[in-house]
Amino acid sequence: MAKYLGKGESLVTAWAEHASGPGWSNYVIFGIVRTSEGKLVEFSVQPEEQTPEMRTLFSVSRVANEEMTEHVARWIHEGGLK
DSSP, rough: OOOOOTTTTTEEEEEEEEEEEEEEEEEEEEEEETTTTOEEEEEOOOOGGGGGHHHHHHHHHHHHHHHHHHHHHHHHHHTOOO
């Protein structure tokens, strides 16, 4: 399925996540688009839709995302959000 940015929309960020459970595994890239009205919308790119460049960067993005999430969670736990 093709995904396109509409007029006034912009890609805010994209990151890779690996998820698995008993008998299944998935390597998904998530992204956030800001609409022309300012709303943030999440989307996903399944493995069969990913470009060779996305697959090459997948591990780096996944590790960076996990580390950043861990450090932000620690910051929140220590009172960072007021």
